[in-house]
Amino acid sequence: MPSHGRDVHGATKAAECLSCYLKALCVPQGLSPDETALLDDLVFPPIRLEKREVLCVQEAPFDSLYAVRTGCLKQETAVEGAENLLTALWLPGDIIGCDAIGLGRYPGTVSALETATLCKLPFDQFEALTQRMPRLRRHLQRSISRAMHEERLSLHQLLCRTAEARLAYFLLAVSACFHRRGYSSSHFRLPMSRNDIGSYLGLTQETVGRTLAAYQNRRLLRVHGREYQLLDIARLERLASSTGRQKKL
Amino acid sequence: MPSHGRDVHGATKAAECLSCYLKALCVPQGLSPDETALLDDLVFPPIRLEKREVLCVQEAPFDSLYAVRTGCLKQETAVEGAENLLTALWLPGDIIGCDAIGLGRYPGTVSALETATLCKLPFDQFEALTQRMPRLRRHLQRSISRAMHEERLSLHQLLCRTAEARLAYFLLAVSACFHRRGYSSSHFRLPMSRNDIGSYLGLTQETVGRTLAAYQNRRLLRVHGREYQLLDIARLERLASSTGRQKKL
DNA sequence: CGTACAATTGAAGCATTTCAACGCCTGTGG
DNA sequence: CCACAGGCGTTGAAATGCTTCAATTGTACG
Structure with missing residues (x-):
């Protein structure tokens, strides 16, 4: 594990983190300048991952959270008796690793769907810092709790x-x-294959493709490969919040 | 909000919590006697809920976690455009409210499926206590993170x-x-109706009933109303960890 | 004993999967 | 330059599994 603190990157780190447009999402609001500086010290200079590069493999010991600055990453979890399952998807502003804290291991293999940049946040140092900054920990705890509920609700739906x-x-x-x-x-x-989308939603790639085609025929959106253009968001919302089945009385 | 600390219940509280066989699940291991005493002070005497009684309603401000001692509770979340969704189920040893911390509100209406007893844990006092007992908070955070991953994985499966x-x-x-x-x-x-189970799993009550009947014919289990007897756990496990579909290649 | 609710069963229709075939694009090696 | 393989996306047809609807039986509780 690399040493932290003010090293050769020290001069630029704080500037980078403060100018990062994700700052409000990664750190709690209302930190004092001192506190911000402390946190900045923890954040490593952005990591760059090329397409298909792996950030961490399943079962590897958990040591860091990562904040996504740009790009898009997926998590694939291998479960016995079935092939890989796409269990998470992270876009800019998301935090990777919240599901690894409890287990102490990363619960899946995370790889970049396209070139991505990330901020690394070593967790033990983060923990130590929260002793001095309770707000920081509360912020993380809230994020996780909120994510838990949102995910639970959406998956049950x-x-x-x-x-x-x-x-x-x-x-x-x-x-x-x-x-x-x-x-x-x-x-x-959205740089995912039809297969990825299907795996995430529990559908086959054929069904994903067919459904997208049906949307296009109805002028709800336009798809070209992995480029999406939503044409009628209101109608899509209506579709999304109904079961899609004919009402049962 | 009721006052806490050593009140009329003070004499019995510590004893009750220490004798509770759920203790190891509710509190982190390895607390000193002093710390245990402090935590015990927080825990209200067990609440008793009768069948169908409501613990909290959706959108009510979050103020407490609850540990289930006995019984079984469900959470129903009303989402616009659809009927109620059964989004969570709690059995003895589970902690209710982890999904409410981030939102600041309870994300669903929690009610007892049968007579239940619960320990109430006011969250603001719990938070204050974690200042002195970092282990306590870490324990909760880990539980939540672990639950998040397990739920994510199982729902995606x-x-x-x-x-x-x-x-x-x-x-x-x-x-x-x-x-x-x-x-x-x-x-x-398992005191849930077929409808409850269906709502939790995204199936109709008819399908749940038919599938249970099919299990019975295959001598995998016996069901009588809401009494279940698993006869062939090994075979059930094989069923559970396969998709249930004919393999695709 | 009767009402209300829960569970079961049957038949028909629908949605999704499966399997197979084809087109498109990209990169590789001749 | 072309030929070709491999990945990805699309399309079609048949089979499967689930839902829907309706009717019936069973069970709990006044």
């Missing part, structure tokens, strides 16, 4: 929905995420 | 599985939970 509703839900979630980061919410590139 | 595999998975999870608490793992009462 998806369980009883048709492919049509699942995909609409998924695309809108991605769209909302991009929007929050300042990107366009209606026009974006 | 369920998404691509047949009713047969979903039910087997569910019954084994319940069985394992009872086993961990010292109850029989093969013979238990």
Whole structure:
């Protein structure tokens, strides 16, 4: 494990972190300048991952959280008796590793879907820092709790929905995420294969493709490879929040 | 909010909590006697909820965690555009409210499926206490992180599985939970209606019933109303860990 | 004993998977 | 330059599994 503190990167680190447009998402609001400086010391200079490069492998000991600055990463978990399952997807502003704290190991293999940059946050140092900055820990705890609820709710909703509703839900979630980061919410590139999407939603690649084609015929969106353009978000939202099935009275 | 500390219940509280067989699950291991005493002060005397009684309603401000001592509770979340969704299920030893910390509100209405007893843990006092006992907070954080991963994984697995595999998975999870608490793992009462189970797994009540009947015909288990007896756990496990579909190549 | 709710069963329709075939693009090696 | 392989996406047809709807039986509780 590399040494931390003010090393050769010391001069630029604070500047980078402060200028990072994700700052508000990674760290709690309302830290004093002193506190901010302390946190900055922890954050390593951004890591760059090329497409298909691996950040961590399943079962590797957990040691760091990572904040996504740019790009898109996926987590694949191998479960016995089945092939790999795409269990998580991270876009800019997300924090990787929250699901590894309890286990002490990374619960899946994380790799970049396209060139990505990340901030590394060694967890033991982060923990030590929270002794002096309780807000920091509370912030993380809240994020995790919130993510837990959102994920629980969305997955339970998806369980009883048709492919049509699942995909609409998924695309809108991605769209909302991009929007929050300042990107366009209606026009974006999602560098996942149909297979990846299917694995994430519990569908086959054929069904994903067919459903996208059906959307296009209905002028709800346009897809070209992995470029998506949402044309009628209101209608997509209606699709996403219905089960997709004919009402049962 | 009721006052805490050594009140009329002061004399019995510590004794109750120490004798609770769930203690190892609620509190971190290795606390000193002093620390244990401090924690005991926080825990209210067990609350008793009758069947169908409500612990908290959706959107109510979050103020306490609850540890389940006996009984079984469910969480129903109302989402617009659909009927209620059963989003969580708690058995003895589980902690209620982890998904409310981030939101600051309870994300669903929690009610007892049968008579239940609970320990109430006011969260602000718990937070204050963690200042003196970092282990306590770390313990909670780990539990939450672990639960997050387990839930993420299991729900993603369920998404691509047949009713047969979903039910087997569910019954084994319940069985394992009872086993961990010292109850029989093969013979238990699960006081949920077919509808509840269906809502939790994203199936209809008819499918749940039919699948249970099919299990019975294959001598995998016996069901009588809400009494379950697992006869062939090994075979159920094989069912649960396969998708239930004919292999794709 | 009767009502209300829960569970079961049957039949029909629908959605998704499976399997197979094809087109497209990219990179590789001749 | 072309030929070709491999990955990815698309499309079609058949089979499977689940839902829907409706009718019936069973069970709990006044």
